[in-house]
Amino acid sequence: MTSAFVEIKNAAKSFGKLQVLKDINLTVDRGQIVAIIGPSGSGKSTLLRAINELDPLTSGEVWLEGVQINRKLPHRQYEKHVNQVRQDIGMVFQHFNLFPHLTVRGNITLAPRMLKGLSEAEANKLAEEQLTKVGLLEKIDEYPSRLSGGQKQRVAIARALAMKPKVMLFDEATSALDPELVEEVNMVMKQLAEEHMTMIIVTHEMDFAASVCDRVLFMDQGVVVEEGPPSVIFKTPKEERTRNFLRKHLARNGG
Amino acid sequence: MGLDFSVVPSYFGVLLQGMGWTIAITIGAGLLSFFGGIIFAVAALYGHWVIRLPMRGFAWLFMGTPLLLQLFLIYFGLIQIGIDLPAFVAGVIGLGLHFAVYNSELIQASILAVDKGQYEGARTLGLSRGQTLRRIIIPQAVRAVIPPMGNNMIALLKDSALVSVIGVMELTLAAQQAISRTYRPFEFYLAAAFCYYIINLALEAGLRRLERRIAASR
Amino acid sequence: MDFELILRVYPFFLEAAWVTIELSVLTTILGLICGALGAAARMSRSAILRAIGATYVSIFRGTPALIQLFIFYFGGPQIGIQLDAFEAGVIGLGVNIGAYMAETMRGAIQSVDKGQTEAARTLGMSRWETMRKVVLPQAMRMMIRPLGVNINALIKGTALVAAISVIELTYTAQRYIGSTYKPFEMFLLSGALYMIIIYVVGQGINWLDRKARIT
Numbered sequence: 001m002t003s004a005f006v007e008i009k010n011a012a013k014s015f016g017k018l019q020v021l022k023d024i025n026l027t028v029d030r031g032q033i034v035a036i037i038g039p040s041g042s043g044k045s046t047l048l049r050a051i052n053e054l055d056p057l058t059s060g061e062v063w064l065e066g067v068q069i070n071r072k073l074p075h076r077q078y079e080k081h082v083n084q085v086r087q088d089i090g091m092v093f094q095h096f097n098l099f100p101h102l103t104v105r106g107n108i109t110l111a112p113r114m115l116k117g118l119s120e121a122e123a124n125k126l127a128e129e130q131l132t133k134v135g136l137l138e139k140i141d142e143y144p145s146r147l148s149g150g151q152k153q154r155v156a157i158a159r160a161l162a163m164k165p166k167v168m169l170f171d172e173a174t175s176a177l178d179p180e181l182v183e184e185v186n187m188v189m190k191q192l193a194e195e196h197m198t199m200i201i202v203t204h205e206m207d208f209a210a211s212v213c214d215r216v217l218f219m220d221q222g223v224v225v226e227e228g229p230p231s232v233i234f235k236t237p238k239e240e241r242t243r244n245f246l247r248k249h250l251a252r253n254g255g
Numbered sequence: 256m257g258l259d260f261s262v263v264p265s266y267f268g269v270l271l272q273g274m275g276w277t278i279a280i281t282i283g284a285g286l287l288s289f290f291g292g293i294i295f296a297v298a299a300l301y302g303h304w305v306i307r308l309p310m311r312g313f314a315w316l317f318m319g320t321p322l323l324l325q326l327f328l329i330y331f332g333l334i335q336i337g338i339d340l341p342a343f344v345a346g347v348i349g350l351g352l353h354f355a356v357y358n359s360e361l362i363q364a365s366i367l368a369v370d371k372g373q374y375e376g377a378r379t380l381g382l383s384r385g386q387t388l389r390r391i392i393i394p395q396a397v398r399a400v401i402p403p404m405g406n407n408m409i410a411l412l413k414d415s416a417l418v419s420v421i422g423v424m425e426l427t428l429a430a431q432q433a434i435s436r437t438y439r440p441f442e443f444y445l446a447a448a449f450c451y452y453i454i455n456l457a458l459e460a461g462l463r464r465l466e467r468r469i470a471a472s473r
Numbered sequence: 474m475d476f477e478l479i480l481r482v483y484p485f486f487l488e489a490a491w492v493t494i495e496l497s498v499l500t501t502i503l504g505l506i507c508g509a510l511g512a513a514a515r516m517s518r519s520a521i522l523r524a525i526g527a528t529y530v531s532i533f534r535g536t537p538a539l540i541q542l543f544i545f546y547f548g549g550p551q552i553g554i555q556l557d558a559f560e561a562g563v564i565g566l567g568v569n570i571g572a573y574m575a576e577t578m579r580g581a582i583q584s585v586d587k588g589q590t591e592a593a594r595t596l597g598m599s600r601w602e603t604m605r606k607v608v609l610p611q612a613m614r615m616m617i618r619p620l621g622v623n624i625n626a627l628i629k630g631t632a633l634v635a636a637i638s639v640i641e642l643t644y645t646a647q648r649y650i651g652s653t654y655k656p657f658e659m660f661l662l663s664g665a666l667y668m669i670i671i672y673v674v675g676q677g678i679n680w681l682d683r684k685a686r687i688t
Contacts, residue, residue, distance in 0.1 A: 054375055079383060087381035097376030101394045101472045110390065111380035143471040156376075163380060258551060319668040321632030324643050324660060331656040416537035420636055427540060434547070441548030448536040448544070455535045 004063075005030040005198055006051065006167055011060035013046060020046050021057070022222040028167070031196035035209035035230070038219035039245060044202045047219070048169050051200065052089040053082050064088060065166060087115055090160030090168040094176050096152040098144040098159070104131065105140045108159045116163075130158035134188050150181030154188055167198040175204060206249065210234050218242045259439065263446050266433040270443075273429025274450050280347055280425055281412045281454075287351025288411065289404070292358025293393060299363055301388075317356040323417050325349055330421045346418030346425075354411050361403050365396035398473050405462035412458055413451065426450055475658050482649055483662060489645035490666045496559070496631045496641060497670070500566045501624055507571025512578035526575070533572035539633050541565050546637045562634035570627045577623055581616035582608060614685040621678035628671055642666055 006028040013021040020043045028034050036044040049055040051062055053070060062069040069085050071078070099107050108130060109123035118126065131137045134154040144152055153173055160168060170189065174182045186208050192199065193212050203209055209216055209230060216233040218226045218241075226239045237243050263270075299310050317325060329349040333340055340348075369392050377387040397404075419427035430447035434440045514526030533541065545554075545568075546561035556564065585608050593603040635644035646663035650656045 052379060054379065083378075083381045083383050086379055089379070091379040093372060093376065095372050097370075097372040097379075099373065099376065099391055099395070101391075101398055103472075111382060114386060114390070115381050145471055145473065159380070316664060316668075319671055320660075320664040321629040321643055321667065323632040323635060324646060324663060324667070327643070327647050327650055328656050328660040331650050331654075332660070335654060335656055413537040416539040417633070419539075427537070427543075430540075439551075441544060441551040444540050444544045444548055448532075448540045451536045451540065452532070 004028075005032070005065060006200070007061075007063040008047070008051070009061040009063070011047065011050060011057050011062070013043075013050065013055070013058045020222050021050070024060070024222075024224055026217065026224070028198060028200060031198055032215065033193050033197075033199045033201065033213045034215045034217060035213040036200065036202045036217045036219060037204070037206065037209060037245075038217075038225075041221075042219040043222040044217075044219045045171055048171050048200060048202050051167075051169060052086050052091055054091075083115075087111070087163050088166045090157075090163060090165035092153065092156050092160055092168065092170045092173045094172040096144075096149075096156045096176075098152055098156055100144050103141050103143055104136070104147075104155050107144070107155060108162045111159075112162050126162050127158075130162050131155075133161070133191070134158045135184075148181060149177045150184045153177065153185045157185075157188055157192075161192075167200065168192065170199065170201040170203070172202055172204065174208075204249075206234060206246070218245065220245065258441055260442050262437050262439055263442055266437075266443070266446075269429050269433055270426065270446060270450060273424070273426035273447070274454065276343075276423070276425040276429075277412075277415055277427075277451070278454060280343070280350065280415045280418060280423065281408075281458075283347040284350035284354065284411055284415065285408050287347065288354035288358050288407065291351060291355030292362050292404070293397065295355055295359035296362035296366060296396075297388070297393070299359060300366060314356045314359065317353055318360075322350070322353050322414055323420060325353055326417060326421055342418070342422045343424075346415075346421060346423040349421075350411055350415060350418065353414075354407050357407050358400075358404050361400040361407075362393075362396055365400045366392060368399070369395050395473075398469050401462075401466055401469060405466070408462065409455065409458055412455060416451070475655055478653060478655060479658055479662055482653075482659075485649075486642065486645055486662050486666060489640060489642045489663075490670065492559075492639065492641040493628070493631055493667070494670060496562060496566070496634065496639070497624075497628045497674075499563045500570060500627055500631065503563060503567025504570035504574050504623070504627060505620075507568055508574025508578050511571060511575025512582065515575065515579055516582065530572045530575050533569050534576070538566065538569045538630060539636060541569050542633055542637060558634065558637045558639045561637060562631070562639050566627065566630055566633065570623060570630065573626070574620060574623050577619045578612070578616055581619065582612040584615060585611045614682075617678060617682045617685055621675065621682070624674060624678070625671055628674065629667065 004027045006026070008024060008026040011021050011024040012019070024047060026034075036047065038044045046055055050057045051069070057070055064085065067085060069082075071081060073081055099110070102110060105124065105127050108127040109118075112118045112126055113120070113123045127140065128137060131140055134157055136151060136154055136158070139147060139151060139155070144155070147155065173189070174185050177185065182205070186205075189199070189201070190212055201209065201213065213230055215227060216230050217224050218233060218237070218239070220241050226233065226237060226242045233242065234246065237246065295310060295314070298306050299314070302310065326346065326349040329352075330342065330345045333345060373391055373395065374387060377391040382390065415425060416427040419425060419431065422428070426447050430443040433443045437443070511526050511529050514522045515530065517523055517526070542561065542565035545565040546556060546558060549556050549561065589607055589611065590603055593607040594600075598606065631641060632643035634641060635647060638644065642663045646659045650659045653659065
């Protein structure tokens, strides 16, 4: 069964005169994994950040499971609404954005305790579960400053998962990592894929996108140039711009 | 006249009591300056202009004039508007407000310097603006300025001697009392200085420990 | 707000402001001298001088300025030093702020890149020549602003001499608060004068700092 789970309709965004997103449409089904690729400045991160209203669209609509995320509401109601829907959307950032003043446990339990009213015991159990999943249970009482980049990102994923999100957004989750630390994060993401988590992944890693994703979007200059299954996009892209991008990317990263 | 320290030990109790009050004032005013500093900083950054503008003026006035003058204003000013506070309370309020203004300046700059990603990370989890400020931004901003706020705390300890002028019975006034009976100012002021020095060392050691303890959580 | 009262008493405050200015100028001069000596001692090659410098800085920064002032003024006669209140004020405040200035100067000197010293010594300059010709000129520029902060604190610190009855701004304010029962007016009047002095001095420091940056 397929159903439109995340839906973006006619999304457009501009900063002053600069149009960074132009009439983008995207439908993601439940359990689907979509990768967004493209050169820097193509608008792919902006699109991702529009989904949870970090960078609201200028026009267009974002829907999650039949609820419009970017509803126009009076300020107070809007804030409440956004805080509510964001709990259903997990996001993982390039620079982790772990809270340095809280331990790993504190990072993971903060939002569930504050927003979902979990008791300390419940929240601790949740943190242990999620950390076991990302293989970092032994780090539960460490501060983020004591973790490697890969470990930080795995904790950030655990933190997002602890809110039991309906969809996970990954914004270049491995771009800031040393090459040898990328794999451990990719493993966690693959595991999520096997559990049929709905995911939208902005990435520079074509191999990873090819092996994990159901669908790949190639964006350039604020538009979706081409989209399709990874076998098509990576092997037989129709558009010249896609071919160019992939060729350049391959040359730079040595395959 | 010469020096004769043999009279000092018989006033040991008086000095010790004064020391106790000095420590109490420092802790009281220190807490006020800490929490006041946070409240002032948040009001100055996020408050309505009706709050922001007078705050700015208040900070400007308190940073541009001597503490002693401010103590006179608070002590006599409160009496004039019919609030007759014990000198101790007036002293704690005066010292606390004075250093709250300085702490507020530190915290304001520190809040603005917190990485934007922290804000995004918290909002993405569904935390509201207020929750993000309270649980994420302020704790980090405050941790970052613990060393300079510690210096303010040390300055506060030494400036607590000024409240003797409005009649707060603390170490300096205790020494003066001993002097009024013995006519031995050099000996007793030196003894008081020694007591301050000891508290100062203890405070510095405590602050260094605190800094080490929070080092991991920054 | 009793403007009539302010108009009536302000000449006395102006006179008192002059005393505050005199105190500030003399204290600054003494502070700079003590600071330079203290900094030199702390960076000296002689362990004894270093210990003396460190003790000076530690004691005068570690105890209240008010107590130091009292020791000079009230305690002085006991060891044969008779000072009037103004003199005791200048010496007490100057020696106190000198300890802070010593740390400011030492910080600035030590922040000059070590490579500068090494380069000068490699050229055959002596330790003293290196300090005078290479390190100090660079450190001077860096210390103007932080010394300005010390001087700003010093100007406000001159209020302490009110406690030994030097008739300066704060003492005058205190006296008029006592006789008029108008603390707000007296605070604003004297506060305004302090802020004018601090503003003018601040502008002077800025000017010096800009000049030092150009050359």
